[in-house]
Amino acid sequence: MPPPESVWLPAGHFEMGSPAGEPGRDVDEGPRTEVAFERFQMDVTPVTARAFAARREQVRAKDRQARWWSDAETPGAWLGRCNLDSERTEHPVNCVDWRAARAYCELVGGALPTEAEWEYAVRASTASAFWWGESFDAERVVGSVSCTSRGCLGGTAPVVHAGPRCNGWGLCDMAGNVWQWTATGYQERLGEDAPSEPSGVPEKPVHRGGSWLNHMPSLFRSAHRGLAYPKNGLTGVGFRCVHRR
Numbered sequence: 001m002p003p004p005e006s007v008w009l010p011a012g013h014f015e016m017g018s019p020a021g022e023p024g025r026d027v028d029e030g031p032r033t034e035v036a037f038e039r040f041q042m043d044v045t046p047v048t049a050r051a052f053a054a055r056r057e058q059v060r061a062k063d064r065q066a067r068w069w070s071d072a073e074t075p076g077a078w079l080g081r082c083n084l085d086s087e088r089t090e091h092p093v094n095c096v097d098w099r100a101a102r103a104y105c106e107l108v109g110g111a112l113p114t115e116a117e118w119e120y121a122v123r124a125s126t127a128s129a130f131w132w133g134e135s136f137d138a139e140r141v142v143g144s145v146s147c148t149s150r151g152c153l154g155g156t157a158p159v160v161h162a163g164p165r166c167n168g169w170g171l172c173d174m175a176g177n178v179w180q181w182t183a184t185g186y187q188e189r190l191g192e193d194a195p196s197e198p199s200g201v202p203e204k205p206v207h208r209g210g211s212w213l214n215h216m217p218s219l220f221r222s223a224h225r226g227l228a229y230p231k232n233g234l235t236g237v238g239f240r241c242v243h244r245r
Contacts, residue, residue: 006041006243007170013037014120015127017190017223022129024218028225033191035116042113042121043240045159045172046092046180049083052104053093056084059103066100068093069233081155081235090158092178092238098205098230101181101239110241115184115206115225117242122209122222124169129221131167131175136217139164141176144215155235156212175220178238179207186227201230211236 013036018029052059052068059066070085082095096104105111113121128134138145142157142165156177166172185202204227210220213236218224228234 006043006241008039008041009037009121009169011037011039012120012125014123014125016116016119018129018221022221022223024129024216024221024224026224028188028190029223030190033116035120037117037120038244040117041110041243041245042117042171043110043242044161044166044170046178046238046240047101047104048090048159049086049093050089051093052096053084053089055104055107058107059100062107063099063103066103067097067231067233068100069095082233083156088156088158091156092159092173094156094178094235094238095233096238097233098181098228099201100233102183105239105241108241110243112181112183112239113242115182115208118180118182118208119222121169121171122167122174124167124171126168126222129223131222136220137164141165141210141220142173142212143176143210143220144213145217145220147215154212174209175222176210176214177212178209179211179226179234179236180209181237181239182206182208186225203230204228205230207237 015032016035017032018025069082071082083091122131132140160172184206186204186206207226
């Protein structure tokens with residue numbers, strides 16, 4: 001039997017953000033905000049290069065401004081780091097901009113998760129700094145923490161459906177491998193709504209989770225927030241979808 005593509009996450013509530021004394025905490029991880037959810041589904045893994053490639057023409061037709069980069073189009077310094085059109089078909093798709101990620105999720109009947117949905121999902125009923133506990137554990141992530149420079153491990157890893165990289169709700173690579181786009185625009189304080197363009201595109205969408213490039217353990221904490229411009233297709237950023245039904 002093939003592994004499930006998505007899992008149901010239970011209804012519930014949680015406190016979003018991090019406590020003031022958490023090591024590595026950034027000021028934009030507060031104020032802590034109580035958020036409640038009905039149950040929803042989330043993809044078990046980030047969307048793979050194979051899955052995105054199968055729908056890329058549909059993505060292009062849905063949003064003509066969506067952009068992505070294949071391995072052949074990668075600048076020389078990053079050759080071999082974009083997974084689309086490479087042999088790394090079971091790795092997370094990366095080098096896709098925010099609009100491409102949104103269009104893909106809508107095509108499969110879902111959406112990009114909000115930032116709050118994403119943190120609720122990674123925590124999986126935990127309140128610790130990392131979903132597995134208070135201390136960093138390199139076995140749980142695909143990252144570069146054991147290295148002395150950014151990205152020294154070389155790139156992404158194939159997605160998994162079980163094992164130490166999967167949290168208590170069965171979601172895998174929620175910390176490490178690739179950051180993941182969310183639907184939420186960045187604001188310096190949690191709980192505030194960021195303005196969007198008329199097209200509904202946030203000025204600076206939040207991405208979550210940390211990536212293979214990162215060598216600082218604090219970036220893999222459940223409350224850590226990243227951001228980028230929506231037109232950026234980055235080697236360290238991919239996405240997964242949610243389904244609300």
